[in-house]
Amino acid sequence: MDISFFTLAIETITLVNFIFIITAVFFERKKPASAAVWIMVLTFLPLVGFFLYLVFGRTLRLNKNRIFRLKKDYDDMYYERLVEQRHLLDDRLFDFTDQSMKQYSDIIEMLLNTSRSIYSQDNDITIFTDAKYKYDRLLKDIRKATSSIHLLYYIINNDRIGRRVVDALTEKAKEGVEVRVLYDQIGSLLTPPSMFKELRKAGGKVTRFFPLRFGTYLRLNFRNHRKIVVIDGKIGYIGGMNIGDEYMGLDKRKTPWRDTHLRMTGTSVRFLQERFLKDWYYASSEEGINEAGALQRYFPAAEACGKTGVQVVSSGPDTCGEQNKRGLMKVIYSARETLYIQSPYFVPDDSFLESLQIAAMSGVDVRVMLPSVPDKKFVYRVTTSYIRDLMDYGVKVYLYPGFLHAKMAVMDGRISVMGTTNIDIRSFLLDFEINTFVYDTDFSQKCLDIFKEDMSKSRLVTKEWYDDRGLWVKIQERIFRLFSPIL
Numbered sequence: 001m002d003i004s005f006f007t008l009a010i011e012t013i014t015l016v017n018f019i020f021i022i023t024a025v026f027f028e029r030k031k032p033a034s035a036a037v038w039i040m041v042l043t044f045l046p047l048v049g050f051f052l053y054l055v056f057g058r059t060l061r062l063n064k065n066r067i068f069r070l071k072k073d074y075d076d077m078y079y080e081r082l083v084e085q086r087h088l089l090d091d092r093l094f095d096f097t098d099q100s101m102k103q104y105s106d107i108i109e110m111l112l113n114t115s116r117s118i119y120s121q122d123n124d125i126t127i128f129t130d131a132k133y134k135y136d137r138l139l140k141d142i143r144k145a146t147s148s149i150h151l152l153y154y155i156i157n158n159d160r161i162g163r164r165v166v167d168a169l170t171e172k173a174k175e176g177v178e179v180r181v182l183y184d185q186i187g188s189l190l191t192p193p194s195m196f197k198e199l200r201k202a203g204g205k206v207t208r209f210f211p212l213r214f215g216t217y218l219r220l221n222f223r224n225h226r227k228i229v230v231i232d233g234k235i236g237y238i239g240g241m242n243i244g245d246e247y248m249g250l251d252k253r254k255t256p257w258r259d260t261h262l263r264m265t266g267t268s269v270r271f272l273q274e275r276f277l278k279d280w281y282y283a284s285s286e287e288g289i290n291e292a293g294a295l296q297r298y299f300p301a302a303e304a305c306g307k308t309g310v311q312v313v314s315s316g317p318d319t320c321g322e323q324n325k326r327g328l329m330k331v332i333y334s335a336r337e338t339l340y341i342q343s344p345y346f347v348p349d350d351s352f353l354e355s356l357q358i359a360a361m362s363g364v365d366v367r368v369m370l371p372s373v374p375d376k377k378f379v380y381r382v383t384t385s386y387i388r389d390l391m392d393y394g395v396k397v398y399l400y401p402g403f404l405h406a407k408m409a410v411m412d413g414r415i416s417v418m419g420t421t422n423i424d425i426r427s428f429l430l431d432f433e434i435n436t437f438v439y440d441t442d443f444s445q446k447c448l449d450i451f452k453e454d455m456s457k458s459r460l461v462t463k464e465w466y467d468d469r470g471l472w473v474k475i476q477e478r479i480f481r482l483f484s485p486i487l
Contacts (some may be wrong), residue, residue, distance in 0.1 A: 031300035082116055097121040097307050105417060106309065110330050111437060115323035117311040123266030124306030125443055127418075129406075129450055131247040133177040134261045135161055138229065138237060141263075142168045145231050147297055148178040150276045152228040154187035154420075157244035158195050161450075167242055173202035179279075181206045182280055184224045185290050187242070187396070207284045209432075219387070222321055223315055225420050227261075228276045233300045236269035238312075239420055239438055240405050247405075254375055256402035258416055258454065260342075262436060265305040273298055275434055282318075303319050306472045309439035315421070316432035321328075324421045325428040328409060329355045331437075335364045335411045340451045342369045342406045345376075345423035347381045357393040365396075369454060372399040377423075378480055385477035387461055398458040410447045413437055418447075 088094040089109045096102045098121070111117040128134035141302075142165070144150060149172060156162050161271040173179045181196065185208045196206040227478040229237035241247045241263030249257040264272070277298065281288055289295055315324040332355045334340060339359055346368065348356075366388060374380030387397050409417040419435030421427045438444070459465075 016147050027149050034188070053323070060214070078118075082118055085419050087117060091250070096309075098309065099370075100310055100414070100441065102242060102359055104334065104439060107334060107415070107437070108329050108439075111311050111313055114321060114326055115313045115315070115319065117313045117323075118271065119309060119311050119439075120267035120271075120302075121309045122270045122302065122304040123264055123308040123310045125308055125310070127261040127439075127440065127443075127446060127450070128241075128261045128263070129258065129263075131257070131259060132247075133340075134237075134239075134241055134263075135165070135248075137263060139164065139168050141231050142172060145172055147232045148180075148230075148233075150180050150228070150230045150273065150280070151233075152182040152224070152226055152276050152279060153242050154184045154223065154225045154227060155242035155244055156181075156183045156188050156191055157242070157246070157469065158191045159245040161248070162191070162195070162243050162244050166195060170202045170206060171201045173199060173204040178201075178254075179204035180276075181278055182209060182224075182276070182283055184209045185211045185284070186223050187225070192204070201230070207280070207282045209279070212230050224279065224316075225427065225430050226275070226279065227420055228272050228434065228435045230269060230273045230276055233273055234269060234299050235301070236264040236272040238264065238434060240407050240418075249402075252375055254403040257269075257403060258400060258404045258406055258448070260406035260408050262418060264310070264436070265303070266310070268304040268310040268312055268436070270302060272434075275312070278318075279432070285422050293321060307350075307440075308443055311437040311439075312434065313419075313437060314432075314434045315428070317430070318432060322428045324433055325349075325352060327435070327437060328352070328417060328423075329411060331411045331415060332356060332359050332415060334415075335359055335366075337412045337479060338365045338367075338410070338414075338448075340367045340369075340408075340410045340448065340455070341407045341423065342404060342451065343423040344371055344398075344405045344407070345379055345422045345424045346370055346386050347379065347425075347426070348386065349425055349428070351427070352390060352423070356390065356395055359396040360390075360460050366390075366394070367396045367398065367451075367455070369398040369400055369404060369451070369458060371404040372401055372459065373403045375403055377445065381473070381476045381480045384473075385481045387466060389465070392462060397461040398452055398455055399461060400458045408447060408451070410444055410451060413444050413448055414441050416444045416447045 036243070039210065086092070086109070089105055089112065094105065108119045112119065128137070149169060153171070169179050179199065181199070181204065183191070196204070200206060210222065227237070227239060227242060240259045241261045245251070247256060247257060251257070258261045278284070289298070313323050313327050315322060329352060341409055356366055370383060390397050407419060407421055416438045417435055418438070419433065421433040421435050427433055
């Protein structure tokens with residue numbers, strides 16, 4: 001009996017979908033919620049689900065041979081310091097500059113063990129909540145650079161501030177300063193390569209993270225969301241602001257724009273530099289540090305700039321777990337008085353959501369601030385669907401009157417967490433992220449003041465207001481939330 005082409009196609013698609021279902025359940029070790037959603041997608045959308053899973057569902061397997069280790073003498077020195085700090089913390093012999101931080105040695109030790117995050121105590125940090133001031137200071141530091149400028153952003157827009165930054169980098173490259181720029185292909189999808197033409201001519205190096213070309217489309221779902229600048233190995237920048245006019249509130253659809261960024265000096269900059277170089281050598285065709293004196297140039301002796309304690313924590317497919325999620329959860333469980341959180345998105349997994357609920361039920365004053373102006377409506381509907389899960393347990397939820405892009409958590413006015421990680425499953429599991437855990441009462445008080453100022457402008461969500469929203473909004477929330485494990 002002849003088998004029609006249509007029948008053969010259906011049977012082939014069914015077989016492939018079945019193979020993907022088996023892969024999702026047994027081989028890729030997905031979390032049950034994520035696996036269940038993919039099984040539903042593959043079952044009810046056979047052809048579409050096939051392509052969706054191929055691009056967005058598969059686990060990223062990095063080429064371990066290309067994951068870069070810095071020079072052996074640096075790696076040995078880093079490991080020796082890591083082990084030494086572990087022993088000192090285990091034996092309660094670590095010398096805390098700020099004795100009040102001794103009570104949080106368990107958080108420090110957990111991050112040290114899970115993400116190899118060495119704790120440094122000689123840092124000075126400046127916080128920016130206005131992109132204009134951040135860009136002005138960044139450009140000033142770039143113009144003063146004498147040795148190297150390393151810049152990694154998820155987004156570098158081809159707009160006024162984007163061109164100003166690239167022009168400044170080009171001038172420094174002409175002066176002989178080593179300039180490296182790494183940007184994410186998807187985040188900067190509309191940025192033409194020609195934007196960096198003059199920089200390359202001047203000797204600057206530019207590369208894209210997971211560029212879109214044949215053979216890389218299966219990496220579309222894994223993006224480098226980190227934002228790192230290191231200048232002369234001594235000055236570092238990290239936070240929520242990319243390079244673009246919209247971060248200064250010039251996008252009429254998303255205004256006012258509120259964001260947070262940090263400028264750091266001290267030993268912590270060495271760990272930002274390490275993260276940049278590992279990402280750079282993975283994404284580029286360069287073999288690694290082989291130039292004489294390069295290691296000393298990239299990692300100069302740290303100058304004691306302040307007394308602030310910092311741990312730099314990276315997470316993503318290139319690490320062995322959801323380190324930034326675990327770090328945040330450890331901070332949540334350690335809270336005794338207050339816990340204030342800002343995030344542009346709120347799509348937590350069950351464990352993270354429960355940690356907030358438990359903190360609130362334990363008497364901690366938990367407050368979560370979200371934007372009232374969305375940038376992605378689909379994700380925003382999922383975000384607002386979780387507000388009820390917070391309010392029912394005593395968490396106060398505020399909606400900022402604009403687009404809130406800041407990623408900040410402040411615990412008991414003593415520990416602050418800032419960086420690139422959003423409170424969502426994508427940031428926790430799929431994207432390449434980086435955060436700073438800051439141990440300093442004065443700095444955390446500044447963060448509290450910023451939160452309270454934002455709070456004075458924001459709407460406190462009440463159950464009456466939340467329940468009074470339109471039926472269509474609630475229907476969208478319920479439908480879209482089904483897909484939260486794979487967003």
